Amino acid sequence: xxxxxxxxxxxxxxxxxxxxxxxxxxxxxxxxxxxxxxxxxxxxxxxxxxxxxxxxxxxxxxxxxxxxxxxxxxxxxxxxxxxxxxxxxxxxxxxxxxxxxxxxxxxxxxxxxxxxxxxxxxxxxxxxxxxxxxxxxxxxxxxxxxxxxxxxxxxxxxxxxxxxxxxxxxxxxxxxxxxxxxxxxxx
Amino acid sequence: xxxxxxxxxxxxxxxxxxxxxxxxxxxxxxxxxxxxxxxxxxxxxxxxxxxxxxxxxxxxxxxxxxxxxxxxxxxxxxxxxxxxxxxxxxxxxxxxxxxxxxxxxxxxxxxxxxxxxxxxxxxxxxxxxxxxxxxxxxxxxxxxxxxxxxxxxxxxxxxxxxxxxxxxxxxxxxxxxxxxxxxxxxxxxxxxxxxxxxxxxxxxxxxxxxxxxxxxxxxxxxxxxx
Numbered sequence: 001x002x003x004x005x006x007x008x009x010x011x012x013x014x015x016x017x018x019x020x021x022x023x024x025x026x027x028x029x030x031x032x033x034x035x036x037x038x039x040x041x042x043x044x045x046x047x048x049x050x051x052x053x054x055x056x057x058x059x060x061x062x063x064x065x066x067x068x069x070x071x072x073x074x075x076x077x078x079x080x081x082x083x084x085x086x087x088x089x090x091x092x093x094x095x096x097x098x099x100x101x102x103x104x105x106x107x108x109x110x111x112x113x114x115x116x117x118x119x120x121x122x123x124x125x126x127x128x129x130x131x132x133x134x135x136x137x138x139x140x141x142x143x144x145x146x147x148x149x150x151x152x153x154x155x156x157x158x159x160x161x162x163x164x165x166x167x168x169x170x171x172x173x174x175x176x177x178x179x180x181x182x183x184x185x186x187x
Numbered sequence: 188x189x190x191x192x193x194x195x196x197x198x199x200x201x202x203x204x205x206x207x208x209x210x211x212x213x214x215x216x217x218x219x220x221x222x223x224x225x226x227x228x229x230x231x232x233x234x235x236x237x238x239x240x241x242x243x244x245x246x247x248x249x250x251x252x253x254x255x256x257x258x259x260x261x262x263x264x265x266x267x268x269x270x271x272x273x274x275x276x277x278x279x280x281x282x283x284x285x286x287x288x289x290x291x292x293x294x295x296x297x298x299x300x301x302x303x304x305x306x307x308x309x310x311x312x313x314x315x316x317x318x319x320x321x322x323x324x325x326x327x328x329x330x331x332x333x334x335x336x337x338x339x340x341x342x343x344x345x346x347x348x349x350x351x352x353x354x355x356x357x358x359x360x361x362x363x364x365x366x367x368x369x370x371x372x373x374x375x376x377x378x379x380x381x382x383x384x385x386x387x388x389x390x391x392x393x394x395x396x397x398x399x400x401x402x403x404x405x406x407x408x409x410x411x412x413x
Contacts (some may be wrong), residue, residue, distance in 0.1 A: 022225065
């Protein structure tokens with residue numbers, strides 16, 4: 001367990017280095033998008049995560065900064081949901097704001113739409129499946145790291161992940177069909 | 188069908204996972220978020236300052252009222268209402284005028300703005316948030332001795348001009364309707380058949396104007412995003 005305590009570190013613990021947090025921004029932002037399905041909320045969620053982590057020294061037992069950050073982000077997200085008593089909103093903010101395409105974005109508009117659909121679909125998964133997909137497929141944690149971050153067993157994570165993927169495959173059959181080329185390499 | 192039956196074969200699941208990972212890797216955190224996080228990290232050792240965007244939404248009624256009251260006072264004291272000073276109407280005329288140069292490029296260092304600036308204020312790249320709104324041109328003018336830059340955007344509601352006048356803020360015309368949005372005090376008015384939204388940013392007057400039907404809502408979105 002990646003125990004995190006305040007104050008002085010116990011044996012085997014190390015401080016979280018604030019200067020390295022920037023390395024994880026993209027992955028956390030993806031996770032936030034997949035959790036809340038809204039761009040502005042995702043930015044706020046990531047920023048609040050960093051603010052909370054930076055508020056005082058943190059000590060981790062294992063080298064899983066990303067897993068720890070994901071857990072904090074998820075907890076903040078869940079707290080917000082409880083506070084707001086609402087389900088995740090659809091991805092689009094308004095009718096003129098669509099996809100993720102923007103200048104400088106190397107992707108085709110179709111790809112942006114696919115990503116948008118995917119993240120929206122993940123946000124709509126049952127909570128346990130969504131968390132597993134976010135941890136492993138979106139953030140890129142290993143099964144072990146994901147189990148640690150979500151405080152459950154690897155076998156449970158595996159089952160939830162496969163069910164989540166299956167549900168996504170049904171929902172987004174065209175988007176998730178592998179492109180007609182060599183399969184993308186594993187991370 | 189039960190959940191057990193929903194569990195796919197491992198190879199099918201892996202293929203779906205690879206595709207999800209491939210698509211997800213296309214998403215990058217916005218530059219503005221990176222900058223805010225960098226500021227937070229720099230300030231981590233000192234007393235933390237309020238987060239920029241959240242602070243707008245979190246501003247209490249008292250704070251908003253104080254800002255509004257201050258704005259009213261400033262309008263009377265330093266508002267450009269004296270002889271020879273430019274007016275909001277002057278800025279509106281520029282915002283509704285045709286651009287004289289090609290659209291400024293997107294700033295590669297921050298794709299949420301374009302390469303046009305007045306007094307340290309960058310003009311937004313609305314296309315970043317609203318892909319149908321493109322930057323179509325720019326013009327540079329001098330009004331009563333003050334520099335004024337206008338960037339014109341074009342989108343589903345027609346052309347919208349965004350003018351920023353350098354120097355002290357301009358007096359808000361009497362009769363303007365005030366709208367509070369995104370932590371800003373926006374003055375909304377009609378001029379020559381156009382809808383105008385004006386507000387102050389960093390001590391300068393910003394004016395957005397467009398003639399399209401139903402453009403007010405978009406102007407308010409633009410103003411609060413900028």
